[in-house]
Amino acid sequence: MKKFFSVKDVASVSEIVKEAMELKANPNTLESLGKYKTLGLVFLNPSLRTRLSTQKAAMNLGMNVMVMNMDKDGWALETQDGVVMNGTTVEHIREAAAVMGEYCDILGLRSFPKLKNRDEDYSEDLFNKFIEYCGVPVVSLESATRHPLQSLTDIITISEYKVTEKPKVVLAWAPHVKALPQAVPNSFSEWMCQAQVEGLVDFTIAHPEGYQLSEEFTEGAKISNDLDQSLKNADFVYVKNWSSYEEYGEVYPVIENWLIDNEKLALTNDAKVMHCLPVRRDLELSAEVLDGPNSLVIKEAGNRVWAAQVVLKRMLESLE
Numbered sequence: 001m002k003k004f005f006s007v008k009d010v011a012s013v014s015e016i017v018k019e020a021m022e023l024k025a026n027p028n029t030l031e032s033l034g035k036y037k038t039l040g041l042v043f044l045n046p047s048l049r050t051r052l053s054t055q056k057a058a059m060n061l062g063m064n065v066m067v068m069n070m071d072k073d074g075w076a077l078e079t080q081d082g083v084v085m086n087g088t089t090v091e092h093i094r095e096a097a098a099v100m101g102e103y104c105d106i107l108g109l110r111s112f113p114k115l116k117n118r119d120e121d122y123s124e125d126l127f128n129k130f131i132e133y134c135g136v137p138v139v140s141l142e143s144a145t146r147h148p149l150q151s152l153t154d155i156i157t158i159s160e161y162k163v164t165e166k167p168k169v170v171l172a173w174a175p176h177v178k179a180l181p182q183a184v185p186n187s188f189s190e191w192m193c194q195a196q197v198e199g200l201v202d203f204t205i206a207h208p209e210g211y212q213l214s215e216e217f218t219e220g221a222k223i224s225n226d227l228d229q230s231l232k233n234a235d236f237v238y239v240k241n242w243s244s245y246e247e248y249g250e251v252y253p254v255i256e257n258w259l260i261d262n263e264k265l266a267l268t269n270d271a272k273v274m275h276c277l278p279v280r281r282d283l284e285l286s287a288e289v290l291d292g293p294n295s296l297v298i299k300e301a302g303n304r305v306w307a308a309q310v311v312l313k314r315m316l317e318s319l320e
């Protein structure tokens with residue numbers, strides 16, 4: 001595995017889930033696979049779970065880890081080609097990525113979208129240049145349009161906790177006060193659509209008018225603007241806010257109640273509730289649900305280690 005950027009980088013969702021669960025059951029069986037190998041984690045945005053879980057996964061495989069907060073500790077990056085760098089940027093991504101590839105055997109990159117220009121964000125220009133110039137395998141720590149480690153975690157968690165062969169999974173838009181990326185829902189949706197093809201889930205997306213995701217990520221999903229109807233018979237509810245794709249980066253006031261609370265949960269088949277975190281309590285998801293027996297959010301976050309570990313394992317195996 002040279003790149004972990006989207007669901008297209010795995011041949012089978014069920015296979016990688018099975019491999020991850022084997023690592024969860026025996027976390028240290030491959031403790032020398034990564035000996036003398038270095039993982040570099042490059043963040044252009046904040047992180048708790050991705051930062052800590054990916055380091056832990058690397059340590060489980062015997063790797064050394066270096067973490068770089070480019071937004072705080074690095075030089076101001078130029079990502080455009082053919083420009084005279086006489087403004088505020090100090091280093092071109094061509095050199096920065098290539099140098100990091102000199103120090104690290106595998107690199108991870110987090111770079112959120114700017115949410116200003118859709119074509120620019122959805123081109124994944126920065127990510128593609130980083131992959132091209134660094135010269136080593138790259139794992140996405142969340143890009144402008146996807147968060148594959150989170151989505152692999154989410155299907156691992158659903159597989160671990162499901163009590164029927166093909167649970168009804170609902171991606172439910174949630175209210176927020178800021179414009180958030182579409183990366184997490186895009187990624188969750190593309191992984192669930194593939195899981196649905198493999199017979200693992202039955203997938204529905206529920207969002208208000210004006211919040212439809214790009215069709216690139218939703219092929220095969222049932223899509224509804226009616227939350228209550230979508231929640232009927234749901235076995236898993238994945239709660240997440242995202243800003244408008246159509247009116248890119250916009251946040252519209254939504255009249256109806258889209259906050260999942262115990263009353264909404266009562267419409268489901270006693271569904272487990274998931275969220276990638278961080279979550280704004282009683283804005284995005286009610287505290288009574290977060291603190292209640294149906295919440296999986298902490299166990300879900302714990303599974304980030306096994307998602308990262310199976311990806312790093314496959315990348316290390318491709319180095320040999």
Ligand SMILES: CCC[C@H](NC(C)=O)C(=O)O
Nearest residue numbers: 180181183184276277278
């Ligand atoms: C893992 C989630 C990261 C980010 N969340 C925020 C709050 O910016 C997002 O919504 O994409």
Ligand SMILES: NC(=O)OP(=O)(O)O
Nearest residue numbers: 047048049050276277
């Ligand atoms: N879910 C997730 O990726 O969390 P962080 O942004 O804290 O890494």
